[in-house]
Amino acid sequence: MFAICNLAIVPLRFEPSDRSELVTQVLFGETFTILEQKEKWSKICLSTDGYEGWIDNKQFTLITENQYQKIQQKAKCYCADLIDYVTGNNTLLPVSLGSDLTFLEFTDVNTQQLIFDGNIITGVQPKSNLLQTAFLYLNAPYLWGGKTPFGIDCSGFTQMVYRLNGYFIPRDASQQAKIGEPLSFIEESEAGDLAFFDNEEGLIIHVGIIMENNYIIHAHGKVRIDRLDHLGILNTDTGRHTHKLRVIKKIIL
Incomplete structure (x- = not known):
C-alpha cells in the first residue's frame, strides 16, 4: 500500500x-x-x-x-x-x-x-547554494528527530539542506558518513562539505556543514555557527571544544 x-x-x-x-x-x-x-x-x-x-x-x-x-x-x-x-x-x-x-x-x-x-x-542547485539554504535554519532549536526550522537535529539539518538543493543523502549521521570522498585535512575541504564527529567509542554521533575560513554550521542546542579545527568544533561562546573530529567527506565533487 x-x-x-x-x-x-x-x-x-x-x-x-x-x-x-x-x-x-x-x-x-x-x-x-x-x-x-x-x-x-x-x-x-x-x-x-x-x-x-x-x-x-x-x-x-x-x-x-x-x-x-x-x-x-x-x-x-x-x-x-x-x-x-x-x-x-x-x-x-x-x-x-x-x-x-x-x-x-x-x-x-x-x-x-x-x-x-x-x-x-x-532541480539540482550549485554546491555554492548549500550554505544559503543552511542559513535559513539558523537558530532553529535542536529537536531529536526534527526536520524543520521549528526543531531539527544535526543529521536532519544536513539532509534537508542537501535535499532542498537536489541532493539526496541518508537520514542519520552514521549513514551519511559512509558516502562521499574522505578528505585528509580541513584545508582540502570547501564550503558545503560535511564534517563528522565521533564519541569515545568511535561511533559517529554528529555532523555539520563546513563553511569558509574554518567555520561550521551545525545543530547543537540550536543551529549555530562555530569554529572548526583539527581537534573538532570549538564553541564560539565558551571557547571550548564540544565535538571530536573524525572525518571530512566531500559529498558533491
Missing part, C-alpha cells in the same frame, strides 16, 4: 504509541509505503531515504501505486519559505521549509485542489 502525508509536520515514532520516541518527521507531501497496519498505527518506509517508523493512521492519505509512481518520477518541488500555506476548498494548511509540493499538479492525488503561491525550489 502507498500513502502521502497530508498534514504539515507529522511525527514518525519508534513504536506504535504517542509516547514512543520520535525517530524523524514526515513533512507535507512526502510519500511512503505501508509495511504493516494496526488499528490505529501503520509502520511505513519513507520514499526519500528508506527510513522506517510508525505513523498515526489519521495523519496520512492512501494513494494508488500508479499515483505513487507518478509522484516518484516527477522532479521534486519544495517549499522554499520558512513557513507558508497551501489553500483551497476552504482549506488553509501551513507548510514548512522543505515540504514536498510535487503532488499538487496531479489532480487525481490533489483532490482538494490545493494551491501553493509561495516560493519554491526544484
